[in-house]
Amino acid sequence: MAQEQHLTVPGRYECLAQISDFVIKAAREAGLSDDDIFHVEMAVDEACSNVIEHAYARVQGNIELACTVPEPGRLTVTIHDQGRPFDPEAVPLPPMGEDATLEMIQEGGLGLYFMRKLMDEVTFSFTPGDGNTLIMTKRRKNSQL
């Protein structure tokens, strides 16, 4: 049975705490572990910070969130904005790893790298006239789903 919860807030930094509270509650209700919940909180925080910093850098708008639990132990978070188009392909991923050095690491792109490391699935899309949609999925560790 899919459950769905929604939250719409202005795209401003002071709303990040409210967004965190919303996704933490949804992740807990989805049956995720404490570690998983922390990862979801971080990924959503990174995503919404990026929306505020980049998509809504020049215009104001809302961030719309939807949390769906398609089945126990699995949470899908959808984040929608109507700001500037975001192209993840245009963001170089940091060359992280054991061989990385301080000189190699660019300060941009870390947020996107975070999201991909923290979540099981991360998908971006942009529709002219509608905006950016980010869909992220987290599965409970040790889950057979």
Place this chain on the structure above:
Amino acid sequence: MKIVQEVIDVAGGKVYDIAPEGRLDAVTVPALETALQDQLGGGHVQIVLDLSGVTYLSSSGLRAMLHARRQAQAGGGDVLLSGMTPRVREIFEMIGFNSLFHVFDHVADAAAAFAKSAAA
């Protein structure tokens, strides 16, 4: 965000201990950046960033650390980290940042590393 700062005298100079408390996210990181810049801009390039009171670390916090370490190294110093909580340590290891910074258990250990470096 509360940031506690302390000056520690060590052999060969002074170490500047900066200890933010609470969440290091897009909202609070500017305060940390200001604290770091206040020291680095004044030529105080031996810095220990005490993370024992940090409960949450976003990429904006990591960017601030990267930027500060580069700046400190350019001035002949460094930014050393200490006191990571298990949560923060997990984030560091997950994204590979543990290979980019020197991490110590306690502020005193990091300060001693500066003293040892000065003596070498």
